[in-house]
Amino acid sequence: MKPAKEIRVGNIIMVDDKPFIVLRSDVNGSSRTGFTYKWKMKNLLTNAPLENVFRGDDKFDVVVLDKKPVTYSYFADPLYVFMDEEYNQYEIEEENMGEAVNYLKDGMACEAVFYDGKAISVELPITIARQVVYTEPAVKGNTSGNVLKEAKIENAIEGKQFTIQVPLFVNQDDTIEIDTRTAEYKRVVRN
Amino acid sequence: MHNDQRSTTLTIFCKVVDNFGDIGICWRLARQLHHEHGIAVTLWVDDLASFRRIWPAVAVDAATQVVDGVRVIHWRDQDGAFVPDDVADIVIEFFGVDIPPGYIAAMAQREPRPVWINYEGLSAEAWVEGCHRLPSMHPRLKLTKHFFFPGFTDKTGGLLRERGLLDARDRFQADPAARAGFLGRLGVTQDAPAALKVSLFCYPHAPLAELFGAWRDGDRAVVCLVPQGVAREHVGDFLGADPVPGAAATRGNLTLRVIPFLSQDDYDRLLWSCDLNFVRGEDSWVRAQWAGRPFIWHIYPQDENLHHVKLRAFLQKYAANLDGLIDFSLRWNGAEGGGVDAPLWTSLQAELPAITERNVEWQTLMLANGDLVSNLLGFARSLR
Numbered sequence: 126m127k128p129a130k131e132i133r134v135g136n137i138i139m140v141d142d143k144p145f146i147v148l149r150s151d152v153n154g155s156s157r158t159g160f161t162y163k164w165k166m167k168n169l170l171t172n173a174p175l176e177n178v179f180r181g182d183d184k185f186d187v188v189v190l191d192k193k194p195v196t197y198s199y200f201a202d203p204l205y206v207f208m209d210e211e212y213n214q215y216e217i218e219e220e221n222m223g224e225a226v227n228y229l230k231d232g233m234a235c236e237a238v239f240y241d242g243k244a245i246s247v248e249l250p251i252t253i254a255r256q257v258v259y260t261e262p263a264v265k266g267n268t269s270g271n272v273l274k275e276a277k278i279e280n281a282i283e284g285k286q287f288t289i290q291v292p293l294f295v296n297q298d299d300t301i302e303i304d305t306r307t308a309e310y311k312r313v314v315r316n
Numbered sequence: 317m318h319n320d321q322r323s324t325t326l327t328i329f330c331k332v333v334d335n336f337g338d339i340g341i342c343w344r345l346a347r348q349l350h351h352e353h354g355i356a357v358t359l360w361v362d363d364l365a366s367f368r369r370i371w372p373a374v375a376v377d378a379a380t381q382v383v384d385g386v387r388v389i390h391w392r393d394q395d396g397a398f399v400p401d402d403v404a405d406i407v408i409e410f411f412g413v414d415i416p417p418g419y420i421a422a423m424a425q426r427e428p429r430p431v432w433i434n435y436e437g438l439s440a441e442a443w444v445e446g447c448h449r450l451p452s453m454h455p456r457l458k459l460t461k462h463f464f465f466p467g468f469t470d471k472t473g474g475l476l477r478e479r480g481l482l483d484a485r486d487r488f489q490a491d492p493a494a495r496a497g498f499l500g501r502l503g504v505t506q507d508a509p510a511a512l513k514v515s516l517f518c519y520p521h522a523p524l525a526e527l528f529g530a531w532r533d534g535d536r537a538v539v540c541l542v543p544q545g546v547a548r549e550h551v552g553d554f555l556g557a558d559p560v561p562g563a564a565a566t567r568g569n570l571t572l573r574v575i576p577f578l579s580q581d582d583y584d585r586l587l588w589s590c591d592l593n594f595v596r597g598e599d600s601w602v603r604a605q606w607a608g609r610p611f612i613w614h615i616y617p618q619d620e621n622l623h624h625v626k627l628r629a630f631l632q633k634y635a636a637n638l639d640g641l642i643d644f645s646l647r648w649n650g651a652e653g654g655g656v657d658a659p660l661w662t663s664l665q666a667e668l669p670a671i672t673e674r675n676v677e678w679q680t681l682m683l684a685n686g687d688l689v690s691n692l693l694g695f696a697r698s699l700r
Contacts (some may be wrong), residue, residue: 140453154445154622161436161446161463178450178463180412180434185455 129162130181133306134223135248137169137240138185144169146246148223167220168242174220191239192248196232200282205229207237215244225249227287228305229280248310249305254314255279257299258286264293276310278303320614325356325527327404329391331413332363334616339367340580340599342410344476345435346386348689352479355693358404360391370580386592398422406431406696424457431696432459437465438598440629445471449695464695466602466688468633473692474685475602482679485588485607498585502575503562504541510536511571512665515590517546518614522648523656524550528620528663529576530567540570543577587611592668608679610641610671615649624651634678638666 132138138146147163159181167174191273195215203219205226213236219226225235233253238246242281260276273290278301280286289303290311302311318338320431326349339361349355361367367388368374374388375381381388394416403426409415412434423430434452436444445466448465466473488494496506518524524547531538542551544561551559554572564573579588581634583600587593587607596614604611612654615623627649635641640663646652647660684692 138455140455141580142456151443151446153440153447154625161443161447163443163450175451178447178452180452183452286524 126184127187128181129179129183129185130160132162132185132187135225135238137188137190137246138166139188139237140166140185144188144240145175146221146223148174148220160180169245172218172220175176187239190245193239194234194238195237195247196234197229197281199231200229203246203248207235207244209237217244217247222247224305224308226279226282226285227308228253228278228303229253229282229285230255231281233281252302252311253303253305254302257291257295257297257301260291260295260297263296270293273310323356324353324406325404326406326408327358327360328408328410329413330359330361330410330416331391332361332366334413335366336370337599337616338371338410338596339363343367343371343477343580344478344599345408346691347384348387348476348478349693353689353693355406356387356404357385357387358387360389362391362656364388364390369577372579372585400426403430405700406433407437408433409529410435411437413653420454420457420459424454424459428700429459429700432461433464433696434461435692436463436465436603440468440633441626442629445469448472448695461700463697464692468630468685470684470685472685472693474688474690475605477606477651477682477687479687481584481606485584488585488588489608495589498582499589502541502578502586503575504539504575511539512592513590514538514592514594515541515586516540516542517592518596519617520547520549520595520627521617521650522547522550522594522614523650525553525556526656527648527661528554528570528572530656530658531570532656534569534661536665537569540572541575541590542572543583544574545577604683605675606679608672608675610668610675612641612645612648621651624649627651635671635674638667638671638674640664641671 132147134135134147134150137144145166145168147164147166151163153161153163161178162181163178165176193209197210198206204216205222207215228249236248238243238248255278258279261274272293274293275288276291276295277286277288289308289310291301295301295313299306300314302314304311328342328346329649334340342359344361346357350357362377364374367377373383374391379390380619396416396418397400398418400422403422407423444465444467447463448471450463452461452463464473466475535693548559551574555563555565557563561574561576564571585604587604590609593604593607593609593611595601595611601613615627617623629644644660644664646655647654
């Protein structure tokens with residue numbers, strides 16, 4: 126059993142004996158009982174989406190599903206196709222991809238998640254490196270990270286270019302590390 | 317007058333954390349549900365002593381009692397075996413309290429299932445609208461709880477307000493004899509008719525010594541009425557005596573007077589009688605808004621200063637151009653430095669007429685959202 130505050134996007138939880146994938150989690154303050162967690166979820170058996178809200182200490186069974194290393198291969202709208210070492214292909218529906226679509230890159234290594242023999246979602250490495258394809262010019266002297274600006278990062282999917290917040294000193298074409306759980310900038314990767 | 321909800325049953329589970337606010341809200345909720353909507357209400361509460369402070373008819377040693385038409389059960393523990401017939405049509409867990417597991421199990425067995433509502437805290441933060449009325453499926457049982465948020469917009473549950481509240485207030489405020497009689501019963505004499513009359517309800521950490529100093533040295537006489545037990549240490553220091561009802565002292569332009577702790581109805585009358593009200597938590601905060609008099613809110617403190625976010629969200633909605641009120645509120649709550657000094661008080665005092673005008677607009681806006689109990693029952697009906 127895991128409390129809601131420890132459940133991450135991409136986790137599969139059991140609710141009323143049915144598996145749900147958490148597609149999005151918005152954490153809100155400031156109830157007296159702690160934070161409030163608003164989840165967009167999907168019933169993996171019926172594909173029915175729903176939105177629920179939970180207290181941080183509500184407890185859920187998290188389903189540990191089979192996982193297999195795969196690489197991102199291509200997008201066949203609306204399916205994302207991944208391939209394993211034996212060249213088996215697995216198709217994952219766009220609506221099950223969650224935030225992962227923001228970071229896809231050709232040949233990207235990740236883990237396909239299986240439920241009842243079917244690939245139902247993909248989990249990314251916690252930290253990934255991506256090139257900044259556009260941001261306003263860097264501002265010298267700001268190294269504290271307190272002030273942020275927007276930066277578009279490279280992405281394999283046309284029209285899915287994702288923007289994250291970076292410190293002012295980050296340059297276009299820099300490669301940066303990102304925490305995929307929180308979409309937060311971590312550092313510039315210096316070559 | 318009762319409507320078609322006469323046969324509906326409703327149970328509220330309340331745990332007292334903030335002394336009087338939790339039971340204060342639940343008791344208003346229970347009374348209004350019963351008296352205005354004819355609902356058979358059961359109130360489970362773990363602290364009958366706090367309950368008695370705001371409603372003296374409560375017996376502190378009774379396991380079960382009927383108070384003003386509401387069945388009150390002393391909630392002692394999480395034990396107990398329940399059957400589906402024990403479960404009400406509507407079950408309210410107040411501020412996310414944990415209902416006894418046996419009661420939840422009985423809820424899951426009941427046909428039809430009860431409407432289960434988590435009544436959340438009042439906040440002006442934007443996210444509240446996005447979570448109001450959302451379901452919360454039980455992880456293991458065939459039960460769905462719904463979150464219900466009081467609030468300041470039509471996308472929330474609105475504010476608690478009894479049907480006759482504003483008429484009663486207007487009648488009282490238009491009747492000087494009634495006001496004088498009420499204050500006289502509290503032991504408040506007409507010692508300074510031209511003085512600014514202030515009620516004081518705050519948490520112990522409020523910067524009271526600074527405020528008392530500003531009032532003492534200010535250019536206008538202030539009579540401050542503080543219920544017994546509130547800010548005991550600061551009040552005792554100022555008085556130089558035990559802060560018991562009737563104790564009073566005048567230093568400079570400040571007269572500080574201790575009054576008895578009041579029942580809910582009398583507390584409303586106190587708010588209606590004063591020129592400025594200092595309130596705390598949620599219940600007295602809402603009552604101050606309906607009183608139509610300027611008020612300063614002392615918000616319940618939370619970890620990581622999350623309460624400052626709530627305070628700023630409210631001030632942004634309520635006090636847009638009232639800089640004196642904003643500055644005073646932020647410093648009173650420690651959200652900004654600088655302390656509660658004489659210039660701050662002078663600015664607030666100068667702004668009191670503008671705040672009073674704003675209250676009129678504010679109440680019009682709040683009235684348009686309907687009253688919380690009617691909104692809650694409408695939502696419950698939509699779920700059945």
